[in-house]
Amino acid sequence: MARETIRILGIDTSLRSTGVGIVEACGSSLRAVAYGRIVNKPKIPHSQCLENIFDSITGLIEQHQPHCAAIEGAFFAKNPNTAMVLGQARGVAITACTKKGMEITEHSPRKVKQALVGSGAAQKDQVAKMVMRLLNLSEQPQEDAADALAIAICHFHQLALPEELRAKTI
Numbered sequence: 001m002a003r004e005t006i007r008i009l010g011i012d013t014s015l016r017s018t019g020v021g022i023v024e025a026c027g028s029s030l031r032a033v034a035y036g037r038i039v040n041k042p043k044i045p046h047s048q049c050l051e052n053i054f055d056s057i058t059g060l061i062e063q064h065q066p067h068c069a070a071i072e073g074a075f076f077a078k079n080p081n082t083a084m085v086l087g088q089a090r091g092v093a094i095t096a097c098t099k100k101g102m103e104i105t106e107h108s109p110r111k112v113k114q115a116l117v118g119s120g121a122a123q124k125d126q127v128a129k130m131v132m133r134l135l136n137l138s139e140q141p142q143e144d145a146a147d148a149l150a151i152a153i154c155h156f157h158q159l160a161l162p163e164e165l166r167a168k169t170i
Contacts, residue, residue, distance in 0.1 A: 006159070007033060009066035009097070010152030011057065012144050013089040015049050016040050019144030020057065022064050023135070023152040030153065032135045033064055035145040046085065050092045057096035069097040070155035072147070073108040107154050112147075115154040 005026045012019035021035035038056040040049035071093060074086070097104050110120035116130045128146035131137070134153060141149060 007066040009069040010148040012147035019148035021149035
């Protein structure tokens with residue numbers, strides 16, 4: 001019996017450093033296909049940053065053909081301007097995936113940490129080390145890329161759950 005292979009795009013949005021990671025799962029075996037950051041320099045206008053995020057995610061999808069996407073859920077920011085900018089970055093990331101016909105699922109930061117480390121209060125370094133271990137990486141990915149890979153891994157674990165326990169699709 002052949003095992004199904006699935007590719008999941010994980011996205012950790014930010015205006016200046018959006019993490020992206022594609023995880024391929026075959027049975028219970030996981031591997032990183034691609035990961036990194038979409039970096040926008042501080043002096044670049046927001047509109048150009050948003051365009052770069054959109055174009056970079058679109059290119060990643062075209063190159064690696066993931067089956068679905070998972071994105072970090074919105075969180076409550078103390079600064080309304082920060083929340084608005086993050087919302088804009090999330091919007092273009094979601095739009096890039098939607099334009100390619102992909103289903104997108106949202107996972108809260110707490111849920112991602114719980115799925116990978118066993119504690120929703122885990123530190124970022126703990127999550128990154130677990131990502132490295134689960135994907136058998138020789139070095140720890142940069143923080144945003146590690147978060148994106150963690151989101152993809154969380155989504156993979158979510159797929160094994162009964163329908164009523166799964167996260168909501170955007």
